[in-house]
Amino acid sequence: MEGWIVTKKSAASHSEPRVAAMAAAAPQQEPQVEAVAAATPKQEPRVESMAMTAAVPDADNISFLLLSENQRIGRVVSVAGSQSVVLMEESADNKAVIPAGLMMGTIVKMPLPETVVYGLVCGLSVPIPATEPGAPEMKIMEVELIGESVRGEDGTLSPFRRGVSMSPPLTSAVFTTSQNDLRLVFLRPDIATARIGSLHQERRLPALIGIDDLLGKHFAVVGATGSGKSCSVTVILRAILEHYPNAHMIVLDPHNEYGHALGDRAEVIGSGTLQLPYWLFNFEEICEVLIQAGAKLDLAEAALFSEYIANARRQFLGPAAEGRFITADTPSPYRMTLVTQYIDDTMGRLEKPESLVPYHRLKAAINLITSDGRFAFMFGSGITVRDNMASILSRILRLPVDGKPVTILDLSAVPSEILNVTVSVLCRLLFDFAVWSDGAIPVLLVCEEAHRYAPEDDKAGFGPAKRALSRIAKEGRKYGLSLCVATQRPAELAAGMLSQCNTIFTMRLSHQRDQELVRAALSDAAIGLLEALPTLGNAEAIAVGQGIAVPMRMVFTELTPEQRPKSASAIFSSAWKNDIANGEDFVQEVVDRWRRVRR
Ligand SMILES: Nc1ncnc2c1ncn2[C@@H]1O[C@H](COP(=O)(O)OP(=O)(O)OP(=O)(O)O)[C@@H](O)[C@H]1O
Numbered sequence: 001m002e003g004w005i006v007t008k009k010s011a012a013s014h015s016e017p018r019v020a021a022m023a024a025a026a027p028q029q030e031p032q033v034e035a036v037a038a039a040t041p042k043q044e045p046r047v048e049s050m051a052m053t054a055a056v057p058d059a060d061n062i063s064f065l066l067l068s069e070n071q072r073i074g075r076v077v078s079v080a081g082s083q084s085v086v087l088m089e090e091s092a093d094n095k096a097v098i099p100a101g102l103m104m105g106t107i108v109k110m111p112l113p114e115t116v117v118y119g120l121v122c123g124l125s126v127p128i129p130a131t132e133p134g135a136p137e138m139k140i141m142e143v144e145l146i147g148e149s150v151r152g153e154d155g156t157l158s159p160f161r162r163g164v165s166m167s168p169p170l171t172s173a174v175f176t177t178s179q180n181d182l183r184l185v186f187l188r189p190d191i192a193t194a195r196i197g198s199l200h201q202e203r204r205l206p207a208l209i210g211i212d213d214l215l216g217k218h219f220a221v222v223g224a225t226g227s228g229k230s231c232s233v234t235v236i237l238r239a240i241l242e243h244y245p246n247a248h249m250i251v252l253d254p255h256n257e258y259g260h261a262l263g264d265r266a267e268v269i270g271s272g273t274l275q276l277p278y279w280l281f282n283f284e285e286i287c288e289v290l291i292q293a294g295a296k297l298d299l300a301e302a303a304l305f306s307e308y309i310a311n312a313r314r315q316f317l318g319p320a321a322e323g324r325f326i327t328a329d330t331p332s333p334y335r336m337t338l339v340t341q342y343i344d345d346t347m348g349r350l351e352k353p354e355s356l357v358p359y360h361r362l363k364a365a366i367n368l369i370t371s372d373g374r375f376a377f378m379f380g381s382g383i384t385v386r387d388n389m390a391s392i393l394s395r396i397l398r399l400p401v402d403g404k405p406v407t408i409l410d411l412s413a414v415p416s417e418i419l420n421v422t423v424s425v426l427c428r429l430l431f432d433f434a435v436w437s438d439g440a441i442p443v444l445l446v447c448e449e450a451h452r453y454a455p456e457d458d459k460a461g462f463g464p465a466k467r468a469l470s471r472i473a474k475e476g477r478k479y480g481l482s483l484c485v486a487t488q489r490p491a492e493l494a495a496g497m498l499s500q501c502n503t504i505f506t507m508r509l510s511h512q513r514d515q516e517l518v519r520a521a522l523s524d525a526a527i528g529l530l531e532a533l534p535t536l537g538n539a540e541a542i543a544v545g546q547g548i549a550v551p552m553r554m555v556f557t558e559l560t561p562e563q564r565p566k567s568a569s570a571i572f573s574s575a576w577k578n579d580i581a582n583g584e585d586f587v588q589e590v591v592d593r594w595r596r597v598r599r
């Protein structure tokens, strides 16, 4: 059975001194425990049948067993902060009275006179294993105190709340929970919730998210490639949408996966339909696009170019520009042809041929991007420039929702060299809209592959994209802009992004560095659970944070093949059985599609 091995954490960190203290305290504890038990008048039915059924359940079924309810299993022998150590009880013949289903992540309770304190098993050990068969052994359980229910006048228990107002005193009795306790802890009847799966150790119990806590303070889904991140994000979005059909969700989808998964609830904006006019780009962003197209600007040229853009913006506004502070960053339209004209004028005034080079390069870059079909989403098809910022934003933000609460921004057709700039523009626009609308429309932004846009390494990626995302992570909450970050490389994600996420779903993670990072971002309660990280199955996660009741190992709801993001791995074994008839036609078709830049 899982759990009786000393966990790395308990072995390495603090078990030693506590064990020594307990070893000394253990022998004469019984009478004291009884005294404490007697002094807790309103305790729940304490000890039901202590006898364990002789048959040890089949290992595969252990996770489906409910522990015997309200069974006394030990007593508190050490309390430090939010952690306590429990010495588990033994029967006379050393047959464990320890219930078969007790494992890491199990919830136990400590009834006190005023409250019932709930704890999460985060370490199990036999510090000094017996060398003789049948010899007594001390069994230790480390418990993280996670919350409590307050007893009312009439003995009823209030809804579960996080945090413990009164720690259990030494020798408090520890019990397994009842179905009612688990309902109280996990079902959270007092807040808006949605079901996203089941608990790993008790699949009849739902794993619920608290909508406002989850969305109000950002959340992250991390896990190795193929561990099920995109499916889990889909499960979470679908669960929320079931209750809130008028949500506003935006998914940055670099692989064009989600259109498939969210079906008719989503408007897919992508190849051919994505519109992000160049004049919405701020100066840094438009420079980056041009640099990627071959321009090289030193400080003096950049200053001039910035002035040309500001002038062109003023020119477009005409009399409306009067008295307004217009810069190269103001999100108002301008004509690129006018900017090229300004460049031509400058070139006409320059005498030395070598000083013309940067301007030639700049003009060439402008010509390249304005004529390259891959940049059509920035320049449109015609030469007319019109101010359609409001219609672009209302389309992205789903205002009105009109039955489709999700916008999927399919970025798969955006040229890879300017993907980061595009994400920067989108994130900045969303943040600025949230600020200027004073957070009137709560919006969820889902950022897949966040480590690409907000990398830890400053040399990788594009600074403004990282800044825009980090700003949403830091301040978005105040303006109703919530962030969901999905990444397979938490170690490559900018420091701080993960710690701004108050709820983290960690799927299978095998990379040591990634595991360490996730560990650093999580509370103590979950650290014991994280031992399972490398071995989690698909769709399994350790969920921690404010969006869920207690740290838990959970299994996400299974999506049907139609509901899954389009990301299944290639099935080599079946694809390689048959030859492809008309192979050349097939390649021609792919080449045509490629040239049209459509996917
Ligand atoms: N909740 C689920 N329901 C059904 N299938 C799932 C679920 N979670 C994971 N899977 C399975 O796992 C596979 C991989 O899932 P997914 O594409 O979500 O992984 P990922 O972590 O996003 O991978 P990548 O890092 O490559 O994007 C899916 O194709 C699906 O078969």
Ligand SMILES: [Mg+2]
Pocket: 229, 230, 231, 567
């Ligand atoms: Mg994915």
